[in-house]
Amino acid sequence: MSDVLAVVDHRRGSLRDVSYELVTAGRELAGGDELHVAVVSGDVDRFAEKLDLDGVDAIHTVDYGEEFNHDVYLQAVEQLYADLEPGVVLLPNSVNGLDYAPAVANSLSLPLVTDAIAFDTDDGLDVTREMYGSKVETTIEVDAEPVVVTVRGGEWPAAEANGGADVVPFDVDIDESAVRSTVTGFEEVGGGDVDITDADVLVSVGRGIGEEENLDLVFDLAEALDATVSSSRPIVDNGWLPKNRQVGQSGKVVTPDVYLAIGISGAVQHVAGMKGAETIVAINTDPNAPIFDIADYGVVDDLFDVVPALIEAFE
């Protein structure tokens, strides 16, 4: 295909998993051409050692600042782009990726495809991405080069092994007056007495429950099953359950023996937090709900009929 520039993600001293996956995706896109990996800010030399992976041709280190700042990343990527002239700028579809990838694309006047889950490079570039909350997949044909693409985490395997890539310190010229936001700290949220990551069995409730008072039904089931109650995001957004019950990308990652998803559609950000469960059981009225794509057992029916019957079966 063409040279690829992939920019990795890190936070508070660690490379995030998607960084290693980005290398695999980047190698796939580059084909016989070069894969350039860049790491911006933080302990770049230590990061560079970890990024010396199979398929990486060069690692560009941008030693400027500690944590992610989109104004710094934007300028660094613009300058790397001018220097390397890649055909694809490959960025993670993480929260920070989405905080600068669109600015990179707009500023360089390049088309932008976000949240890629697969590529086809046989005849130009085709990107697979989902729509309508994962209910359908689509193919986006990219009729131009260069292009900016962001990749979803967890879709490509992490790159491993030693590559023997060159580490090239990149001399960046950051215009400080264009850095108009400052990170002042981080805070962990979602603490408290209940630790859903500890539970062997989770009864997890989603928007299908309809009303706050219906949550009683879910707590009754949890009691009958000797399980812990967790939830999808809207339940927490509504203030019906505290943040420490939320499963997903912005909540907790759980790996119970059994995960019972009740009235949960299975949006990607939810699945990110529970796909590692041993056994997944789903109750949902929608036969096309994406949760059934990852469930082991399921019932396509109204939770208000099935859950009471299930409680009875356990009493």
Place this chain on the structure above:
Amino acid sequence: MKILVTVKEVAEVEDDFEIDGTSISESSLEYDLNEWDDYAVEAAVQIAEAGDDVEVVAVTIGPERSEETIRMALAKGVDRAVRVWDDAFEDVDLLDVESKTDVLAAVAAEEDPDLVLTGVQAADDSFGATGVSLADELGFEWAAVVNDLELGEDTASVRRELEGGVEELTEVELPAVFTIQTGINEPRYASLRGIRQAQRKEIAATGLGDLGLDASVVESDLRLTEMYEPESESDVTLFEGDAEATAAELATVLREKGVGAE
């Protein structure tokens, strides 16, 4: 102060749906205000209610049908709306981020807002990108995935919701674009009075020409060429029958997995 809120009417797919070429057949779609934009509207209206002389203007790119949805935003306290549409939009399968950015930026140029709020993502095509792209186009500062916002004189203090229950605390110079995350507030229901008042509020139908743009703004290097139902990754065992029967089957499986054993 003027706040511009971008709002989109999004299509929700019914349980049973049919794909017709590269789109979902109209009969399987229901329309609603994008969930994330509902929170952005609420954030804007709360700022207006707390301040003096704050105007909230909603902007949408959408067909006439979307006025019903946009009126809901007006009923919740938005002062007026701008709806951009043109024949040129009718034929595009996919309005990409670049096109949306150019159109919304043209509206922003006319309105000259001090603050722009968007949703984190549109629930239908979920690019998750329009707000930040628009910020770059306008030369505004920005923050993506904001779940707390406090406006100061020249800066705003925001929390950005990162992955894994970590929040980033950031000071952002104004003017800025913030992409609003669900849970930042409790979106109100429109009151009867609000709904009545909304009938008298303006939704200015605006063409590309009115904005000094032409049909070339919808041109894109991206083409939507296929749409299909994803293949299942697991071999799900579905239990059928009435609730009593399926619950009994579920109970058997759960007991096998050791659930409920004291």
